[in-house]
Amino acid sequence: MIDPQLLRSAPEVVEASQRARRADVGLVAAAVRADADRRDAIAEFERLRAEQNVFSKRVGAAAKEERPALLAQVKQLSAEVKAASERSSAAEAVAEEAVGAIPNVVLADVPEGGEVDYVVLREVGEVPSFDFEPRDHLELGELLGAIDMVRGAKVSGARFSYLRGVGARLELGLMHLALDRALEAGFVPLITPTLVKPEIMRGTGFLDKHADAVYKVEGEDLYLTGTSEVALAGYHSDEIVDLTGGPLRYAGWSTCYRLEAGSAGKDTRGIIRTHQFDKLEMFSYVDPAEAEQEHARLLAMQERMMTDLGLAYRVIDTAAGDLGSSAARKYDVEAWIPTQGTYRELTSTSNCTTYQARRLAIRHRTESGRTAPVATLNGTLATTRWIAAILETHQQADGSVVVPEVLRPFLGGLTTLQPLS
Template sequence: MIDLRAVRETPDRLRASQRVRGEDETVADRLLDLDSRRRAALARFEELRAEQKSAGKAISSAAPEERDSLLAEAKELASRVKQAESEADELGTEVDRLLREIPNIVDEDTPDGGVDDFRVLEQVGTPADFDFTPRDHLELGELLGAIDTDRGAKVSGARFYFLTGVGALLELGLLNMAMQQAVANGFTPMVPPVLVRPEAMEGTGFLGEHADEIYRLEADDLYLVGTSEVPLAGFHSDEILGADGLPNRYVGWSSCFRREAGSYGKDTRGIIRVHQFNKVEMFVYTRPEDAREEHERLLSWEREMLDKLELPYRVVDIAGGDLGTSAARKFDCEAWMPTQGRYRELTSTSNCTDFQARRLNTRFRDDAGKPRFAATLNGTLATTRWIVAILENHQRADGSVVVPEALRSFVGREVLEPVKG
């Protein structure tokens, strides 16, 4: 949730942010109008309540012949007080509702435009020049006995799969490697719940325009998470953190679930776009003034993982029109996919400033002891999708796949050999 006081002081920032996102900038005027009317209603309420208190004192000291008329006036005044309070409450509810609909204010350095208007910050590594026709990850996965989408569909439907044999070892090794790196950098490891209450899902900003991507268990009023960002953001909701403990860095390992609504016909082959996957996610609480620097750190840790896996990739700065509700700025790392001839997203890291913390009431005490809203950030350190890039970029002509050296101790072998002709 954005800071209403900041909007009052600099409404043009919200207008500019909405333009960058491709959203309605007149929302700033609607918000300011509602806020002005609410404050006026509150002032009327306080004024009338003060009159009511004075009237009560006058009645207690009034002569008997004056009391009836004063009681009648007091009754009328009580009705007006109640009406003014109701009006202020209704306007307050409208202000809160509108505030929760407005996305975070984008960082001033975020590029303008939509999904195709990202800014390439750096390209790392050179895509392999195969002297054979490379196989895609699904064909490789089937040759290696690592991926079974046919049985996944038989058991659960489209966009489900089994990771079998070396496929399971590869995922476990990858995720364990990510957890080990995070812990070495001071993160507290977490295995969070994957079912959360509506307050946690709404508080992180996932029940807005992308609500149709989320699985909901209506009988229990719980949601399956699409990222452990959600339970980790809720971990300190309604709490005040000590300033001396910041930044609080957590790394969560969880299964994630996405309905992939609206993705009909996209990436239907293999395990690039699926309903269930595993992910290691970094999550940080810090001071708002330190959030930019922390964002760069998260990106550097993501890049460290990609470098260890010897993958060619590029770093992109996501445009405002492609940002999620909570993000003020987002960097993606996209790995080269040889059989697609293009880069595909493997990681994202977002600076959510104090947007989520305001919604979840997560604060810290500053050096003066004053409670302030924290900033939250998140970043992906490994997911099931990384298997796609590893298989395709490290394949050999005979269908075997070389395991990157940094990953070998976690997988237990140097080469994945075909089990099928």
């Protein structure tokens, strides 16, 4: 939820964010009205309740002959207080819905526009070239006995796969490398739940713009998570956290599930876009004043992984209209996929400022002693789709694949993945 004080004092800032997102600017005026109505209703309720308390005291001190008239007035006030309370509750619900419909206010220099309006911040590494016709990652995966999409489809349907043999070892190696890097950086590892309550899913913003990608468990009031960000954000919901020693940083390892509704035709071959995958997700709770610095820190960790894996990549500043409802800014890190001749997103990191924390009631104690919402940030440090870029980038003419040096200790010293035959 956006800061209600910002909505009241500077609605033009919220309107500018909506325009940058190509979203409905009219939501802002509606939210301002609903917020004002809510405050008026609360004030009226409190006025009547105070008046009721005064009359109640007068009844106790009144002479016997005065009491019947005063009691009648108290009864009338009691009815008015009850009606005012109901109006206040109704106004509160309307205001909460109206303010909650507005996505996070984007940071001032985030690019305006939609999916194609991103800004490339930098390109890093040499785009690989080959003196042979390169194979795509699925063909390589089949040659290596690493990826089995046919049996994945047989058992579970389209966009499911088996990682087998060196494919399974590659994924575990990637995840363990990322975990080691996270531990070095002071992150606390968590194996997170992959089923969460609706209030946690809603609080992180995944029942808003991303609702068509979420699996709902039939017959249960639970959702499958598409990222451990959801469970990591919920970890400290309804709590006051201690940030006096610096940010709280967690690394969540989990299997993730995405329905991918509406994504027909987008990277449907292979393992770049599947319904199930594993991921190591970084998540930080920080003082809002430190959020942008923390965002740069998460991005630097992701870029180090790309460089050490020998991948050519670029970093883009995602346009406002392509952000999820919770993000105030998101950087995508896209690796070069040789057989597609383009960059594809491998990972991203988002600064959600105080938006998720307000919805999930996560606060910290400020220097003044008061409580205030924290800022939350997230970023992926390893996931299944990275295997596609690794296989294609490091392939050889005979179908073998050179293992990046940083992964070799996690594969028993293996330097090259060889075709099965």
